[in-house]
Every structure is written in structure tokens, then in C-alpha cells.
Amino acid sequence: MTDSATPMMAQFLEIKAGVPDALLFYRMGDFYEMFFDDAVAAAEALDIALTKRGKHLGEDIAMCGVPVHSAEGYLLTLIRKGFRVAIAEQMEDPAEAKKRGSKSVVKREVVRLVTPGTLTEEALLDARRHNYLAAWGEVRGEGALAWADMSTGSVSVMPCPRPALGPELARLTPKEVLIAEADPGFDALEEETGAVVTELGRGAFDSGSGLQRLCSLYEVASLDAFGAFERAEIAALAALVQYLEITQRGRLPLLRPPQREDRQSAMRIDAATRRSLELVRAQDGGREGALLGAVDRTVTAAGARLLEARLSGPSRRLEVIRARQAAVAHLTEAPQLGEALRGHLRGAADLDRALSRLALERGGPRDLAAIRGTLEAATQIAATLDGAALPDLLAEAAGNLTGLEELHDLLDQALVAEPPLLARDGGYIAPGHDADLDEARRLRDEGRGVIAGMQAEYIETSGIQALKIKHNNVLGYFVEVTATHAEKMLAPPLNAVFRHRQTTANQLRFTTQELSELETRILNAGGLALDLERRLFDSLRGAVLAAAGPLGVLARALAEVDLASSFADLARGEDWCRPDLDDSRAFSVDRGRHPVVERALKRAGQSFIGNDCSLSTEPLWLLTGPNMAGKSTFLRQNALIAVLAQAGSYVPAKKAHIGLVSQIFSRVGASDDLARGRSTFMVEMVETAAILNQADDRALVILDEIGRGTATWDGLSIAWAVLEHLHGVNRCRGIFATHYHELTQLAGQLSGVATATVAVREFKGDVVFLHEVRRGTADRSYGVQVARLAGLPEAVVTRARVVLEALESGAREGGRPQALIDELPLFAAAAPPPAKRQTSRIEEELAEVSPDALSPREALDLVYRLKALGAD
Structure with missing residues (x-):
């Protein structure tokens, strides 16, 4: 295939053959170019122009490219769209290639394969x-x-x-x-x-x-x-x-x-439950609306990553949870200490990622500066914690924040306050750190001054005031005197110092060994300064990597302090309580709240109504109540409280006692899986089957509307059997929300099942949601009222009330459903909208009255007038 290719295209095809499943970024000067099918795919994915460059095998070669300096943004887009990218860099200077011949191609090699799991660039993460x-x-x-x-x-x-x-x-x-x-x-x-x-x-x-x-x-x-x-x-x-x-x-x-x-060391939460509870990602994939977004008050990137890990895998080890709780409690009770720590933590950079970039030789001076700043912040945090009676977790963290003072001093002395991004730019090593570098910079930046100083020395040595040091492109730097001083300059002892180079009509020109050396140093000073800085950078990088182990321990200590202080800040700011955890099967929450919903309500200027939940003596609650009353919120908030408690956090409640939860299962909300040919009901049954097959007696299960996706009697029978299985076989703790009021009869037959309902009030045909969970059962579902709130046409709502009343009365009298339906008159398909009601004269009179402004006599007169209008 490469027989008719140009040398450059032959090289591209050879490299591409080694990475057939990746797009090849082929470095050409200041651009990464792509050719053939790679160019077509990349141009479409990146929405950039597709051009062509020459021909191959008689066909145009498709080409597109991206600038090297902005390649990271294009890489991110390609990675997110599922591509892998091979980076082929130029491994030699083009001038070196030309030495092998005018048609020689610059050597190129793939230096890296970029995939979704191997990113290190800050901009891509x-x-x-x-x-x-x-x-x-x-x-x-x-x-x-x-x-x-x-x-x-x-x-x-x-x-x-x-x-x-x-x-x-x-x-x-x-x-x-x-x-x-x-x-x-x-x-x-x-x-x-x-x-x-x-x-x-x-x-x-x-x-x-x-x-x-x-x-x-x-x-x-x-x-x-x-x-x-x-x-x-x-x-x-x-x-x-x-x-x-x-x-x-x-x-x-x-x-x-x-x-x-150990798989047994963390609470088990399956994928469906994570989606349902929105632990670290909301339904749209973002943080906002998820538990993580509502509770994240960390100030460092490492602390945020640790928080996500704790919420994703809450601990099941009681001693670990209590140690984390003790740290949070200490900082909750000492708000000034917590705020001081958070202030110092803001000066800490992402130590782990800076270290990783330096190890891969992708780091720069700012990574060194970030490590310096983090070491300084660690010293301040250790000093803040020093002398206090600390819980074990904080004491251990404080002990891991010291011991790297020598490395900090080295970086502090070596680096300027604000270094540039790239090492190749230079200017990041502080003056006074290296004498050779200082001299190179002095020659580079103060060449004229150095020459002037040497000229003054030569005037003093020769005694010739007219002596000058000059420069031209032929001789470079030289010493010049007028012809009148020729005899003195050519005679001993000056001729031993000044070597004659050129005579003109009126001047003589000389050089010296010192001047020749200085000229070379001045001409090379800029490049030498960069080379010296690069060597010093490599030395500093080596010193940092030599301390990678202790630095990793320090980074983890900072993350622990950050997470503990953020949980404490959250507990104080939101009035959360420290949960009591033990190894029992207890589950009791007083005035519990949903952290995400409460946060949204606060932003809207509203308050959240807390509710109790006690599964300690009766481990299964059967929850009834209308839609939109808050059943799903109540279900989820109790699961989230368990997650937060075992993550080591305080919880949104007045009081909480929780026996360790081994697993959480959630089946809340309707969804389908059309790509895999599953209806909403099938998805519901698959997820319910997983719960019944896996839940143990330490699990917490929340289920909502099991069986509603099929016929009424099928659904009721499935829900009935599921509830019996959870009670008798799984023997877990759980809350089972349902509209099947027939299930409440189970509460009297199963000793471990209690009933609860979300309270509502009906007012003039409308339903008012009180958002209070009470013991007992709902007398109806209020579905028609909720449908009216949703905006169904009034004619449909009115008809629904008629049908509902007929069905309910027939059912109470023992009628068959089909017979009841046959007796109902058909609803007119195109029923006209109800006529607009005319306002009465009494209503018009009342509309103009201001009750607070009426005197007793005026009020009595108004009654007589209204009575007269009624008689009319």
C-alpha cells in the first residue's frame, strides 16, 4: 500500500499500522494532522474543516488538523465520543533530518495512546x-x-x-x-x-x-x-x-x-438503587440534584473525591464509622478550629495529580509550586491541630502532615513565587539559587553592562582613555584604539594581553582571551540559561518523586481533614444530628428530612416537614397515601440517612439510631428499557426479583408501587406475595409504598408489618398535601383530585368522579365490575365545555365591600340589602 506514497505519507501509514484502532495525531510542526479515514472521522466528530493533501493510489488524501497548543480540548471531545487517540511526536529537529538528505523525513514515534481510562491532563479531568x-x-x-x-x-x-x-x-x-x-x-x-x-x-x-x-x-x-x-x-x-x-x-x-x-467491608448498593437514590449523579448525569451535590462542602479536589468514594461505598465496619464520626463531632463542637482548618486547606493543591504528571514527565513548574504550596498548607494545618486533644483519625492525620520540611525549603528557595506553566519558557528558578544560572542570566540580560565593565578594566590596564570595545558581524566583539596609540598597544607589556586583529586607516583592533570567552558566553547565555533551568527542574522533580511515598500519605491526610471539616460545617449549618450506630437491627429516625429536597425548598424560601420512621420493632412499614403527597421522598430520605450515617456523616434528623445496614435496595419510580426490549413492568419485576433473591436480614429495602404496571388483580397479588416474602423470608427492614389498600389487611396478620400513611386534607373538592407521615392507613387515593391539579380538562375530571362513585358504590354492594361498567351511561366523546357561570348580584355587592371598614350600623344595613337581593 505504501509503494506509491511520498516518504512522509509512507511514514504515516507505517505508524498507523501499529495503532489501527486509534485516531493518529501525526505531529507536523505546530499541528497534529490526520489523514485518510482518521481525518474523515475526526472532522465529523470535532466539527472542523476536512481538506485534502495530494493523492494516494490515485485518490485524494483526506486531511484535517488541530493546533498543538489547543489539542487538549479536541482530545477531550474525541475521548468523550468514544475514540482512542495515538499521539505521534517528532523525535528530532527538522534540521537534523535535513542532514540525511533534502527528502529525509523527520523521525516520529507514538509516544502515548490516549484512552478514557488513561487521562492525566488537568484540562481533560x-x-x-x-x-x-x-x-x-x-x-x-x-x-x-x-x-x-x-x-x-x-x-x-x-x-x-x-x-x-x-x-x-x-x-x-x-x-x-x-x-x-x-x-x-x-x-x-x-x-x-x-x-x-x-x-x-x-x-x-x-x-x-x-x-x-x-x-x-x-x-x-x-x-x-x-x-x-x-x-x-x-x-x-x-x-x-x-x-x-x-x-x-x-x-x-x-x-x-x-x-x-473486602467486598463485605462496604454497604452493597446495586446499579438500579444508585440511579434511584441519585447518590453521586442525578438523573441527568450531573451533580446538581444528587446527594453528592447537596452535601459537598469540601474545599480540596482530593477531599471531594474522598467524599464521592464514601457516599458510593459506605462502610459496614462499626469501628471505622465511629472513628470518622468522632472526627466530625470534634470539629462540629469546635467551630473556630474547623474554620481555621478550612482556611488553610484552601491553600492546598491537588497533590496526587501533580505528582502523577511529574512522574510521567508531563508536569511543569506550576506542579512543583503546587507541591510547595501544599506542603506549606500542611505545616499550617499541623500547627493548628497541635496541642489539642484530638480523636484518633485527626491525630493520625496531623502526624502525617509533617516530616517534609526539607523538601518544602528546597522548593521554596528554588522556585519563584509565580512560575510559568511550561518548563521550556524558563524563568521559574529563583535568583540566588544557582550561581551558574545567575551568571548566564546576567550575561543574557546585562550583556552591555558586562562589556562596559570590561572596557573600564582595559582602560585602567592600558592607560588609554580612548579605548573602546565594539561589535560587528564580521569580528564580533573587539577592542579598538586610534592609530596614535598603536605603538603602545603593540609593545610589551600590553601586546601580551591584546592580540592584534585588524588595522584600518585610523584605528587598530585587538582581541583578548577573556573577551573571546565572554563573547561566546554572551552569545550562548540565553540557551545556556534555559538548559541550566531545565537541569535544575529535573533535579527538583527527582527530589519530589523521591519523596512520593510520604507525599502520598500527606495527601490522604489532607483529604481526611477536609472531609471531616466539611461534614462538620454541613452539620452545623443544616442542624444535623450525630446518629447512634450499633450492630443491631434497629432503625429509628426522629423528624428525618431529605437533604436534596430540603436544599431545594430552602432556595425557594420554603421549609421541609420532617417525619419519623421506626423500623426497630416492626421492621416493615406499609405506606399508603395519594400521589404527590411525599411517599417517594419519605422512602428515599430514610435510605439516604442510612448512607450518610455509614459514610461517617451527621444526618438530617433530630435523632437517629441505626443498626448497621448491609445492603440498600430501592425500587422507586417507573422506567423502561426499550433498547433491551423490556417494558416498564418487566424492568420493575427484574429489579424486584433481584431484591427478593439478594436481600438479607440486615438490608434496608424501599419499594414503591410494586405491581402497578399490570392488571389490577395481577398487580395486587404480586404486591401481596412480595410483601409476605420480605417479611417471612428476607426478614429485612423496609418501607413498602402502595395504592393497593387491600394490602393493609396484612398488617393484622403479619406481626412485623405496620401501616403508615401520608396525611392529606380535602377542602372544597381539592386535596391539600400536609406532607406528614402518620401511623394508620389512607381511606382513598385521591387520584381524581391529583388529576385535576395536573390540569386535566374539567369535563374529564367531572366524568371521572361520576365513574369512581359508581364503581365504589357498586363494589360496596357486591356488584360485578363488568355489570357496573355496562350500567354506566357512555360519556359523550365531544362534550361541550361547561358554560361560564354568571356572577350573581349578591356576589357583585360583596366584591365591593371591605369588611374591616364597616361600622356595626353599616354591616346591619348590608345584611338587609343582601336579603332583599336574595328575595329578588
Whole structure:
């Protein structure tokens, strides 16, 4: 295919053959160019012009390009649209290529493969969210999941059987998932998780060679120091590392030792429940409207990422939760300390991501400055916490914030206050740090002054006041005197210093060894200064990376302090309480509130009505009440309170006692899955089946309107059986909302079921929602009234009332539904709108009356007038 190609196009095609599944960004000067099908796809995705460059095999070569200086924005667009991009850089100066011949092509190589899970650039990442790359491997029937955030260096792994993969990926929300090629059963993984699925050869998941690869990476003889890993875990970790080697072309990021997680250590929440509760993402995919958006008061990016991780996987370990609660309680009760910490934290940068960029040689002077600033903030935080009687978590964090003073002093002395973005620009090393650099800068910036100083020295040495140092393009710098001083300059001892170079009609020109050397140094001073700064940058970068371990510990300590102080700020500002957690099956919340809904109501100037929920003695509540009364809000708020409590936060309630929740299941709201051929009812049944098959006696289950998607009696029978199964088999805690009032009869038959209702009041045919949950049952659903509020035509609402009354009265008298329907007169298809009611004379008279302005005598006269009008 390359026979008729130009040398440059032949090189492009050769490089492209090595990355067939990626768009190739081919560096040409100040642009990344794309050709052939890559250009067509990129031009459409980026909405840029598609041009052409020459011909190949008789056809025009499609071409498009993006500027190098703004390539990151285009990369982000392509990655979000599912593309992978290979970056081919020029590996030599074009002048070097010309030395091999006028038609020689500049050497180019792919230096990096950009994929959704391997981003490190600040502009391509959400600072407040992790960017995980995950890998799932299986060895002899045992599965494991490993995941890493290349931008921070964190690496984790856990045993994960295939059925648990979906829920775990829903928790982590990775951007890319690696699986072994030709592994069946993953066809829908990309659709279900939203992550890009990448297949690797099975050799990448080999645990034998993978162990060697991991030991080599961490420079250890065995992984035992990091934990006892199963073969499947080693296979998943090895695949991660190999993929990073492939995409980074051997330049591995700074990867921390793998942390082994236990699936039983975190509350289990499946994907459907996460969507329903909107824990970290609202229905539209954003933060606003999600629990995360409502409670996030962190001031650092690392703290925000830690908060998301805690809400995504609340702990099930009582000692861990209580330690986190103690830290929050300490700062809640000491608001001045909390505010001081938050003030210092605002000076902390994203240490983990700065370290990662430096390790990959993609960092710059500002990353060094960010580390310097963060070390300074850490010192201030440690000093603020010093001397206080701290809970264990804060005491441990404070101890991890010190010990890097020498590195801070080095960076502080070496860097200017506001360094430039790029190392190649220079100007980031502070004056006085390096004598050679200072001299190079002096020559570069003060060349005239240096020459003037040398001229003064030569005048003093020679005693010739007319001596000048001049410059031209032929001789460079030279010493010039008039012809009258020729004899003196050519005689000893001056001729030993000044070497004669040229004689003109009226002048003699000389040079000296010192002047020649100075000339060379002045001419090279600019380049030398940049070279010296680059060497100093590399030295500082090496010093930082040598302290990567302690810096990582410090970064985690800052995130813990940030999260604890943000939870404390939230608790004080929103009047939340510290929940009492234990290992029982208790669940009691006094005046609980929905944090997201309450926040929205506050913005609108309204208040949220809190409600009690007690599942301790009767673990299942059967909740009735009309639509729009607040049933769904009540269901979700109790689940969110459990999540917040086990994440270590205070909760939106007056008081709360919660026995550890092992799992949360939510089936609230109607949705379909048309892409997979599932109706709303089928989706409901699939999710309900998952709950009934998995919920244990420590689970919390919230269900809304089970069975409403099918015929009335079918739906009622399904709801009835589901409630019995939750009570007798799962034996979990839960709230079951329904419009099937027949189910309330179960409360008298099942000892663990209680009834509750959302109170409403009917006023002049309209329904008023009180948003209060009370014990008892609703006498009806108020569906017709809600339909009227929704804006149904008055004729339809009136007809619905007639039909409802007939059906209800017939049912009370034992009539058959079909007979009742047959007896109802047909509703006119095109019923005219009701005539506009005429206002009476009495109403007109009353409209003009101001009761507060009437005297007793005037009021009596008004009564007589109205009575007379009524008689008319």
C-alpha cells in the first residue's frame, strides 16, 4: 500500500499500522494532522474543516488538523465520543533530518495512546472525581476486579465473582474496563456501565508472568508486603499494568502499592438503587440534584473525591464509622478550629495529580509550586491541630502532615513565587539559587553592562582613555584604539594581553582571551540559561518523586481533614444530628428530612416537614397515601440517612439510631428499557426479583408501587406475595409504598408489618398535601383530585368522579365490575365545555365591600340589602 506514497505519507501509514484502532495525531510542526479515514472521522466528530493533501493510489488524501497548543480540548471531545487517540511526536529537529538528505523525513514515534481510562491532563479531568481504569480477570472460576486512577496513582483490588461485577462497577463508575478477549457474557457491559470496554489478549491476564511484572514494577521480590493476593487478583492487576505500559509506551505513571479491599467491608448498593437514590449523579448525569451535590462542602479536589468514594461505598465496619464520626463531632463542637482548618486547606493543591504528571514527565513548574504550596498548607494545618486533644483519625492525620520540611525549603528557595506553566519558557528558578544560572542570566540580560565593565578594566590596564570595545558581524566583539596609540598597544607589556586583529586607516583592533570567552558566553547565555533551568527542574522533580511515598500519605491526610471539616460545617449549618450506630437491627429516625429536597425548598424560601420512621420493632412499614403527597421522598430520605450515617456523616434528623445496614435496595419510580426490549413492568419485576433473591436480614429495602404496571388483580397479588416474602423470608427492614389498600389487611396478620400513611386534607373538592407521615392507613387515593391539579380538562375530571362513585358504590354492594361498567351511561366523546357561570348580584355587592371598614350600623344595613337581593 505504501509503494506509491511520498516518504512522509509512507511514514504515516507505517505508524498507523501499529495503532489501527486509534485516531493518529501525526505531529507536523505546530499541528497534529490526520489523514485518510482518521481525518474523515475526526472532522465529523470535532466539527472542523476536512481538506485534502495530494493523492494516494490515485485518490485524494483526506486531511484535517488541530493546533498543538489547543489539542487538549479536541482530545477531550474525541475521548468523550468514544475514540482512542495515538499521539505521534517528532523525535528530532527538522534540521537534523535535513542532514540525511533534502527528502529525509523527520523521525516520529507514538509516544502515548490516549484512552478514557488513561487521562492525566488537568484540562481533560474532573478535579473532583476519580478517573478509574478497571480490569476484571478470572482464574479457575475465581474472579477479581482491579482498578487504578492513573491521575492520582491509587491502585486497588478485590475478589469479585462475575455476578458481583455489575454492582461494583456501578460503585466505581470507571471510564474504561479491561476484559480478556473473546470472554463471553460481556456484550451488554458497556451499555450497562457507561464505560468503554477494551479487550486484551488473554496473556495479559496470566497470573504467573503477571506476578513477575508486578514485582518488577514495585521493585520487590514478593507482593506479600502489600497483602495476600489471590491468583485472580494478580491477573487483574497485571492486566492493568500491561495496559498502562502499552498506552504510555513504557513510561509508567507513579503507581502506589495495591490496596486490597473486602467486598463485605462496604454497604452493597446495586446499579438500579444508585440511579434511584441519585447518590453521586442525578438523573441527568450531573451533580446538581444528587446527594453528592447537596452535601459537598469540601474545599480540596482530593477531599471531594474522598467524599464521592464514601457516599458510593459506605462502610459496614462499626469501628471505622465511629472513628470518622468522632472526627466530625470534634470539629462540629469546635467551630473556630474547623474554620481555621478550612482556611488553610484552601491553600492546598491537588497533590496526587501533580505528582502523577511529574512522574510521567508531563508536569511543569506550576506542579512543583503546587507541591510547595501544599506542603506549606500542611505545616499550617499541623500547627493548628497541635496541642489539642484530638480523636484518633485527626491525630493520625496531623502526624502525617509533617516530616517534609526539607523538601518544602528546597522548593521554596528554588522556585519563584509565580512560575510559568511550561518548563521550556524558563524563568521559574529563583535568583540566588544557582550561581551558574545567575551568571548566564546576567550575561543574557546585562550583556552591555558586562562589556562596559570590561572596557573600564582595559582602560585602567592600558592607560588609554580612548579605548573602546565594539561589535560587528564580521569580528564580533573587539577592542579598538586610534592609530596614535598603536605603538603602545603593540609593545610589551600590553601586546601580551591584546592580540592584534585588524588595522584600518585610523584605528587598530585587538582581541583578548577573556573577551573571546565572554563573547561566546554572551552569545550562548540565553540557551545556556534555559538548559541550566531545565537541569535544575529535573533535579527538583527527582527530589519530589523521591519523596512520593510520604507525599502520598500527606495527601490522604489532607483529604481526611477536609472531609471531616466539611461534614462538620454541613452539620452545623443544616442542624444535623450525630446518629447512634450499633450492630443491631434497629432503625429509628426522629423528624428525618431529605437533604436534596430540603436544599431545594430552602432556595425557594420554603421549609421541609420532617417525619419519623421506626423500623426497630416492626421492621416493615406499609405506606399508603395519594400521589404527590411525599411517599417517594419519605422512602428515599430514610435510605439516604442510612448512607450518610455509614459514610461517617451527621444526618438530617433530630435523632437517629441505626443498626448497621448491609445492603440498600430501592425500587422507586417507573422506567423502561426499550433498547433491551423490556417494558416498564418487566424492568420493575427484574429489579424486584433481584431484591427478593439478594436481600438479607440486615438490608434496608424501599419499594414503591410494586405491581402497578399490570392488571389490577395481577398487580395486587404480586404486591401481596412480595410483601409476605420480605417479611417471612428476607426478614429485612423496609418501607413498602402502595395504592393497593387491600394490602393493609396484612398488617393484622403479619406481626412485623405496620401501616403508615401520608396525611392529606380535602377542602372544597381539592386535596391539600400536609406532607406528614402518620401511623394508620389512607381511606382513598385521591387520584381524581391529583388529576385535576395536573390540569386535566374539567369535563374529564367531572366524568371521572361520576365513574369512581359508581364503581365504589357498586363494589360496596357486591356488584360485578363488568355489570357496573355496562350500567354506566357512555360519556359523550365531544362534550361541550361547561358554560361560564354568571356572577350573581349578591356576589357583585360583596366584591365591593371591605369588611374591616364597616361600622356595626353599616354591616346591619348590608345584611338587609343582601336579603332583599336574595328575595329578588
